[in-house]
Amino acid sequence: MSEWRKYIRKVTPYTPGEQPNKPNMVKLNTNECPYPPSPKVDEIMKSFNTDLLRLYPSPDVGPLVKAIAAYHNVDENQVFVGVGSDDVIGMAFLTFFNSKKPILFPDITYSFYDVWADLFRIPYKTIPVDDNFEINPKDYNIENGGVIIANPNAPTAIEMPLAAIEELIKANQDSIVIVDEAYVDFGTVSALELIDKYENLLITRTFSKSRAMAGARIGFAIGSEELISAMQSVKFAYNSYTMNQPAILAGVEAINDDAYFREIRDKIVKTREHAKLRLAELGFEGTNSMTNFLFVTHKEVDAKDILEYLKSKDIYVRYWNKPRINNYLRISIGTDEEMEKLYSALEEFLSE
Amino acid sequence: MSEWRKYIRKVTPYTPGEQPNKPNMVKLNTNECPYPPSPKVDEIMKSFNTDLLRLYPSPDVGPLVKAIAAYHNVDENQVFVGVGSDDVIGMAFLTFFNSKKPILFPDITYSFYDVWADLFRIPYKTIPVDDNFEINPKDYNIENGGVIIANPNAPTAIEMPLAAIEELIKANQDSIVIVDEAYVDFGTVSALELIDKYENLLITRTFSKSRAMAGARIGFAIGSEELISAMQSVKFAYNSYTMNQPAILAGVEAINDDAYFREIRDKIVKTREHAKLRLAELGFEGTNSMTNFLFVTHKEVDAKDILEYLKSKDIYVRYWNKPRINNYLRISIGTDEEMEKLYSALEEFLSE
Numbered sequence A, B: 001m002s003e004w005r006k007y008i009r010k011v012t013p014y015t016p017g018e019q020p021n022k023p024n025m026v027k028l029n030t031n032e033c034p035y036p037p038s039p040k041v042d043e044i045m046k047s048f049n050t051d052l053l054r055l056y057p058s059p060d061v062g063p064l065v066k067a068i069a070a071y072h073n074v075d076e077n078q079v080f081v082g083v084g085s086d087d088v089i090g091m092a093f094l095t096f097f098n099s100k101k102p103i104l105f106p107d108i109t110y111s112f113y114d115v116w117a118d119l120f121r122i123p124y125k126t127i128p129v130d131d132n133f134e135i136n137p138k139d140y141n142i143e144n145g146g147v148i149i150a151n152p153n154a155p156t157a158i159e160m161p162l163a164a165i166e167e168l169i170k171a172n173q174d175s176i177v178i179v180d181e182a183y184v185d186f187g188t189v190s191a192l193e194l195i196d197k198y199e200n201l202l203i204t205r206t207f208s209k210s211r212a213m214a215g216a217r218i219g220f221a222i223g224s225e226e227l228i229s230a231m232q233s234v235k236f237a238y239n240s241y242t243m244n245q246p247a248i249l250a251g252v253e254a255i256n257d258d259a260y261f262r263e264i265r266d267k268i269v270k271t272r273e274h275a276k277l278r279l280a281e282l283g284f285e286g287t288n289s290m291t292n293f294l295f296v297t298h299k300e301v302d303a304k305d306i307l308e309y310l311k312s313k314d315i316y317v318r319y320w321n322k323p324r325i326n327n328y329l330r331i332s333i334g335t336d337e338e339m340e341k342l343y344s345a346l347e348e349f350l351s352e
Helices: A003-007 A039-046 A050-054 A062-072 A084-096 A113-119 A162-170 A225-236 A245-256 A258-281 A303-312 A336-350 B003-007 B039-046 B050-054 B062-072 B084-096 B113-119 B162-170 B225-236 B245-256 B258-281 B303-312 B336-350
Strands: A079-082 A103-106 A124-127 A147-150 A177-180 A201-206 A219-223 A284-286 A293-298 A329-332 B079-082 B103-106 B124-127 B147-150 B177-180 B201-206 B219-223 B284-286 B293-298 B329-332
Touching (some): A079 A225, A084 A177, A303 A336, B147 B162, B293 B303
Parallel strands (some): A103 A124, A147 A177, B103 B147
Antiparallel strands (some): A079 A219, A284 A293, A293 A329, B079 B219
8 A cells, every 4th residue: 555545534524415406306405495595695696796706805704704793793803704604613623622531512413523523533422412302411511622512403403591501601611612503593592692701602603594595605603702813813724715705795795684584584483383283293293493494203104214205206304324313304494385295295105 | 721722723824915905006916817707707697596595505516526627638536626725735734644754845835835734733844945946856855744846836936847746746656745736827837647647646726816716716636536535535524515606606617718718818928928027127036937926036125125115006016024035026917007007116116
């Protein structure tokens, strides 16, 4: 074997949900928003000054940082922007988790956390959620090199009350605690109000779900100036210019159109609450989702069989063949029309 | 000190060139293209289907990979695309340079190489270029954990003939050798023809210079399927979706419009050759640039004084206060009109 082969980093990459592209498919497998981005985003794209592309974008992502800071009522020095929240969280792992002690996260959670830990050779320990898939903050009162919690959690869709989040942070002041709020906009109380109280708290967010901009790749973190400044240094030691001109411009418009954001968010929440009833009628049980997806199991029929049947009808949902959740499906909330197609297909299959 | 502060990664970030934004400035400091991107890029941006933004982009960057592979006549499995060539090279460092032996690069070269090495804790050793700033391949015949060479080199603008590049690769078959060809389109012979001969060779390129797309953040690598597949794994262990929808679409148009690419490249080369004569008349000496910038020193006047004077006239060029090059300026090639403004300002200053 050539010497150089020995030094190639070995990793087990994260597997994203399928990205099929069929004309009449119902795509409920990657928690995308079923509605288009704000019309303001469309306007800015249509009037885009292409000549600008010849120049490097603002390295500090100035206009977008300003808009996010203003919207969340924090200082510009408390905001870090990256290429989707995966870039932001990956960068946070590289920046903050350099202790020899294991970082902690739930056994059932976003399946990228252990991938990042492996990539950067960060030791980790998973903490089992309870039989209802709930996270107990007391389980995190053990020595650690950091903690990351998704709130609401994924794929379980369960929220953790702010008091429980604060209890966890309070008990872990020797560590940096990341709260991944990718789905917070669909009804969960954010930990944002704690950032001035705990300088070891980092909150991450994304434009991919509630802002309908998965294709623009925008995520951000909010935290103390000290944490954000450390992330900026690492970012500038990796890539000076990460956010391209269209992403910066479109991101600003998306964040500024709050009325549209509320409108589509409310529609998704309404569809979700209706879906809970409809799926219960069809014999499903599930968690009380506070996200833009449902996490459900059928009382009688195997999740895998349902998955395959739906796929044969060009309806895509997500399934993991993993311990504890291998009889569950994660179903993104689509438009009402898409959801009706889902209910019909399920009715058809389950009545066979 | 809080325990967590001890485990924050300490880095010295790269400092990009200033990005001033003045109405009549002449910006010759970051090697941007003075001409806009292809009109085809403008068309695709103006007709952009914003609804698409709600969906995740193609995780394998399919359409852009296909276009780049076809253009360079390589297999799609030999192409890796990233967020500018900085993302691509950074990812390559993380993927390939995991030996305890030092990686090698010239003492005078792109000043990001040592930053990436520090970021990822990769040991490195710099090899002095000779008194004419030239790279001697024989100097790299020492034990190492990898080699990276920019060809043409930056900021010296000097090309290395293909034979010298091959000599270096041939003598380093136990290591992965990266040839950073950010500026190759302006007249240097690429090492692309060697990729099927040496599976340890990785070539990196950017859309930021010759394709006038610094603001779109697109870079790529070409190498053996084995190297590209290893980089893909690491990329998918960091961020599934790096390239946003506008970058993918605009990138495809840019690469497909070869006639426009040749037209602006030829204009830049013509302006560069004229600039060499004009600056010589003004008392400058410099290397024989094969890039879109000049690397020059004045026989009598300090580089720093010239820098400051030009800045006072809103003409921006690049200067490094570093050993061996602290009396040199790097001047990007602008439009003929911008260059005339530069010559006039220099004439005025030097005749004072």
